[in-house]
Amino acid sequence: MSKVKFEYSDHLEIIGVKGIPEIRAGDDLTAIFFDALEKNDLCLESGDAIVFTSKVISKSEDRVVDLVEVKAGNEAERIAAETDKDPRIVQLILNEIREIVIVKQNNIIVETKHGFVCANAGVDESNVEDGKAVLLPEDPQSSVSRLRQEIEARSGKEVSVLTSDSFGRAFRDGVSGICVGVSGVPALLDRRGERDRFGRVAMITKEAIADEVCAAANLVMGEFNEGIPVAIVRGLRLKQRDSNIEDVLFHRANDLFR
C-alpha cells in the first residue's frame, strides 16, 4: 500500500441521496445515481466520497438468489438445525465462504471468499422480495473501482467510491456500517513514524478511514427501510488512488482472535 499524504478536514457533510428506485439486475447504477443527484439538486464536488450500500451493488449485479432454486446439502442441513436457520440460507452462506470461524448461539460467523469475517457471509433476506436472498457483491473492490471510473468520467470530478455493509462486532452488541470495497480514499491511514503534539513518535496508529466513512454514511442511510442506499461524504481531504479494502484485512498470522 502506498504512503498517503494526509490532511485532516475540520468540516464534513454527510448527504443522503434520496429518490433512488428499487434496483434490478442489470441496472446502470451510475446513471441512476446521476438521475438522483439531479432530482435532489445536488452536484458532485472534487473529493466527494460516495458510499453505496453493498445491497444496491449486489442487486444491480444480479446477486439475488431465489431460494426455491437452492438445494441444501448435508452440512447446510446440519448447521441449519443447530442454528435454527433455513437450510437453503445456510447453503448460500457455505457457498460464499473460505471457512467457518464459529457457529454459536444461532450465529454463523465466517470468513467470506473476499476475506471478510462477518455473520452469515453477508447473506441477507431484508429489503428484498419474500423468498429471495441477497449475497454480497462477488468482487466489491472491482465494483467500486468501476463505479469510480464511471462517475469520474461523467462528472469530471475526482471522487472516491466505497461500498458499505452492516457488520456485527466482536465484544460489542449491534451492527455498524463497515467498508467492503474502497477506491480513492485509504482503507487504512498509516501514520506510524509521525510525531505527536509532544514530539513523540507514534507507536501504532493506523486509522481505518474507509470503515469510519462507511459508519458515518450509515447514520443517513439507516439500517432498514429508509430507502437511502447512497450517501455522499463531502469534505475529506484524503486521497489514495490505489486503495484497496484488502489493506484492512489481517494476514492470518497477525489475527489475534483466530
Place this chain on the structure above:
Amino acid sequence: MSKVKFEYSDHLEIIGVKGIPEIRAGDDLTAIFFDALEKNDLCLESGDAIVFTSKVISKSEDRVVDLVEVKAGNEAERIAAETDKDPRIVQLILNEIREIVIVKQNNIIVETKHGFVCANAGVDESNVEDGKAVLLPEDPQSSVSRLRQEIEARSGKEVSVLTSDSFGRAFRDGVSGICVGVSGVPALLDRRGERDRFGRVAMITKEAIADEVCAAANLVMGEFNEGIPVAIVRGLRLKQRDSNIEDVLFHRANDLFR
C-alpha cells in the same frame, strides 16, 4: 433500555472544534468548549451531538499518571517481558481491568473495569508529556452525563454528549473511533420487530448509533496531532435521554468470542 422513537436524517454536518488548548487537571471543559465555540463563531443547535475525545476528559479529571510513581509488580514484569512493553505501563493496564482477554504478539487485550474489551485498557502515552500516561476516564458515562447537563444549562439547547476513544477491532487491522460514554442519543437503536420495505419483519437490527457517531467524529479529530479533541455532529434526529454505553456491551453469556 427504553424504546427509542427514531427518525433518520438525510443530512449531517461534522464540525471539528478548533482552538481548544492543552487540557490540565481541574480544567472546566464546559467553559473551555464554549470559549472555543465563540472563537470559531459557532452556536450550538438543538440536537447537536458533541463528541469529546476520552483523552481531554481524562486530562481534565486528572487521570494522567507520572510513570516514575508506578511500581510494577511481578505479573506486570512478566507480561511486560512477554510483550516488550514498559512494566510500569503494564502495571497501569492491570490496575484498570476486570480481566485479561488475550496476550499475544505484543498485544494485551483486556476487559476494562467499565466492561470495554480493548487493547491496553486504553492506557495511552501519546499526546501527553514524556514519562506520563493517560488512563481512560474512571466513569466516562458519568462524565458525559455531567457535561451534557452543563452544556444544556448554559446553551438552553437539548444536546447529546459522547466520549470517544480509538479501539482496534477483531478481524480488521487499524483503529476506529468508538464510544465509551453516551448521554442523549442511543447507544443501540433497537429496530427489531419493524418491517422492511417489502413488509418483512426484521430478524436482528440493532444499530450501534453511538459508535457510528464517534467513528464519524474521528474523521475530523484525527488520531494524532491535529489538536481537535471535540467535534459536533449536527443533524441527528435521534434522542434517548437515558442512553448508556452499557447497552452496547454483551452480557457475558452472549459474547461469541470469549
